[in-house]
Amino acid sequence: MGNGAIRKIVIVGGGTAGWMAAAGLSAVLADSRLTIDLIESAEIGTVGVGEATVPHIRGFNAKLGLDEADFMRKTQATFKLGIEFRDWGRQGESYIHPFGAFGQPIGGVDFHQHWLRANARGEADPIEAYSLPIVAARLNRFAPPSPDPRSLGSTFSYAYQFDAGLYALYLRAYAQARGVRRTEGKIVDVSLRGEDGFIEAVTLESGQRIEGDLFIDCSGFRGLLIEQALHTGYEDWSRWLPCDRAAAVPCDAVEPPTPYTRATADAAGWRWRIPLQHRVGNGYVYCSDYISDDDAARVLVSKLDGKAQADPRFLRFVTGRRKKQWNRNCVAIGLSSGFLEPLESTSIHLIQLAVTTLLELFPQRDCAQADQDEYNRVMDLEFERIRDFLVLHYHATQRDDSPFWIDRRAAPIPDSLAYKMDLFRDRGMIVKYRDGFFLEPSWLAVYLGQNILPQGLDPMTDAIDPVRAARALSELKTAVRRTAESMPDHQAFIRAHCDARAVA
Ligand SMILES: Cc1cc2nc3c(=O)[nH]c(=O)nc-3n(C[C@H](O)[C@H](O)[C@H](O)COP(=O)(O)OP(=O)(O)OC[C@H]3O[C@@H](n4cnc5c(N)ncnc54)[C@H](O)[C@@H]3O)c2cc1C
Known part of the structure; x- marks a missing residue:
């Protein structure tokens, strides 16, 4: 460890964010001489909600080396193949945003272009007939994806629905086993260093002072360090996402x-x-x-x-994000970094991204400005992409049955979303991201699910014989149905692999 190396990390808060940070950091840093302290207050408590996740959490759990069945039993978890949206486009309608693709390209042209062409001719089934996770979800079936990339059974992913409080407890045991020290108590003071405004220490109601080199603010909406001590500022996005x-x-x-x-x-x-x-x-x-x-x-x-x-x-809550998620020697993770409302279940994903990005850019004690800037760039981008995706759900509605929905249709949207929607409306093009959320099938599910159909098609579609494309569509539909029907019932699968009653 060089002179400038971080020696003490202090995590403030023991909600899902605090314990995910503690687990993620201790998994990598357990063998170093660095210490990790976590402070939480039972009197203040946690936000106590947050049950749905996205598939990335499996990568996080895998990095920690968690056993899936054990984790599921102890968090009362079920499997999640996607989200059903009811009454969003129009009342009485339903669509599923699946964790998986709609078909494979045919002749190098995106599957959905062929579907759009067939649909315009009245020769296609609803798009969900071509998605294995959707058909399985509608049938209440579940099986893990096949490891064989050639198999239709490999074309989806899954996440969990769990008790986030139990998940935090599970990770607490994990982190404590790797040396994280937990202190129960309420922080009443935060001391800043004179010369550079870095956080020096926090003081508890008991008088105990805990010093650190790097502070991770997981104190929830209040942002005890990032906002109350460092006055970082908050970007309010309620003009786009007004639920509060x-x-x-x-x-x-x-x-x-x-x-x-x-x-x-x-x-x-x-x-x-x-x-x-x-x-x-x-x-x-x-x-x-x-x-x-x-x-x-x-x-x-x-x-x-x-x-x-x-x-x-x-x-x-107020939807939006902290102006800087990493400011001086403080990194805000979880609700202290911002909140985009729970539609599409992205908060735990943002916590995970924050922890892994912090590890990638793990700083020296001086927290170089370039590290802070790069971290903030990555997190800002993810927040903005998720924001646009969420706003799409509200904007792309035809509902006129209540003032809320009438106003949502008319409300302004971010320019970045208007650009994406223009591309889709024109020829069904979906903006592709190199990394980050959400990928093409997600956008497609919401566009089509909320009745946005493009005016034209990718001209490359015409190069593919419609008879050949129709045959591929029909074969896929049959295979999807057959594969979904061969999967076990979701409840039966849980009972066989991760029944929480065994723990009780
Ligand atoms: C309505 C709603 C629904 C949600 N649904 C989902 C969902 O389905 N999926 C999803 O991914 N996310 C969801 N979320 C978000 C999710 O709940 C949070 O991202 C997650 O729980 C993390 O919260 P946190 O740990 O940042 O904050 P909290 O749970 O608020 O924890 C804050 C911690 O800081 C401690 N603390 C605060 N002040 C002090 C102090 N002075 N001294 C000592 N300790 C202190 C508290 O004791 C606590 O331990 C939802 C959020 C809301 C509001």
């Missing part, structure tokens, strides 16, 4: 868990339904300009599948 509250309540499960999350558009926002092994998580994300808390809670409770297990809990 949520009511959340778990209920009894009355049916086997579906291998997908459901997001149902409602009069002033949308409701989530996330089935775990032991219960169903529910919430109503809404905009307080259009509905009161009491009415939102009433709507939420009236639409539950089973008996509510508690009274609704209310959460408030």
Whole structure:
């Protein structure tokens, strides 16, 4: 370890973000002489929501070396093949955003171009018939993807629906086993160094002072270090994503868990339904300009599948992001870094990206400006891409049944989204990213699911014989159905591989 090397990391907060950071850092740094302290306060508690994930979490768990079945049993997890969106384009409609592709290119031309051509001629089934994860989800089936890249069974991915509080506990045990020291207590003071404004130490209510070289702010919406101490500033995105509250309540499960999350558009926002092994998580994300808390809670409770297990809990937030997620020697991870609302379940993914990016750019004690800038560039890009994708859901609606939805149609959208939508509307082109979220099948699912059809086609499509393309479509549809039907029932698969009742 050189003179400038980080010797002490202090993580403030023990929610999902704090313990994911502690686990991710300790997995890599356990053998170094560096110490990691985590401070959390039971009195303050955690946000206590966040049950749906995206497939990237499997990569994070794999890097930690977690055993999937053990992790699933201990977090009451179910499998997730995508998200069903109900009533978003128009009331009564439903589509699934799957974790997987719609077909393969035919003659080098994207599959969806062939589908668009066949659809325009009245010769195609709905696009979901060509997606294995969607057909499996609709049938309530699940099996892990095939490792054989030539197999249709390899063309999808999956994520989890779990109890994020249990996940944090699971990672806590992991991190503590790798030397992370946990301190229970409430931070009442943050000391900054005179010469450069770096954070020097935090002081607890007990008087204990904990010093560090690098501070990771996982203190939730309050941003105890990044905002209250360093005054970094917040970029408010509520003009694009105006929902600012949520009511959340778990209920009894009355049916086997579906291998997908459901997001149902409602009069002033949308409701989530996330089935775990032991219960169903529910919430109503809404905009307080259009509905009161009491009415939102009433709507939420009236639409539950089973008996509510508690009274609704209310959460408030402002969508947006911190102006700098890494400022001086403080890196904000989790809700302290920003929040894009839970549609598409991206917060835990952003935590994971933050942890892995920090490890890639792991600094010296002086936290070089170039490291900070590169980290902020990567995180800013991801926040913006996710933001555009979320705004698309609200903007691409034909609903006119409530002031909220009428306003969403008319509201301005980011230029970067307008550009993507223009490209698709013209010839069905989808902006390709080299890295980052979300990839082409996701955009396609939402465009088509919310009734945006391009005016024209990729001219290359005409070079492919429509009869050949129609045959490929038909064969794919048959194979998708056959493969999905051969998968086990989702509940049966869970019972056989990761039944949480075994832990209870
Ligand atoms: C309505 C809603 C639904 C969501 N749904 C999803 C979802 O489906 N999927 C998803 O990926 N994400 C979801 N999220 C986001 C997800 O909940 C969070 O990203 C995740 O829980 C991480 O939270 P956190 O750890 O940053 O903050 P918190 O859980 O708030 O933890 C903050 C920690 O800081 C500690 N702390 C704060 N102040 C002090 C102090 N002064 N002294 C000591 N300790 C302190 C607290 O004790 C706590 O341990 C949702 C969020 C909301 C609001």
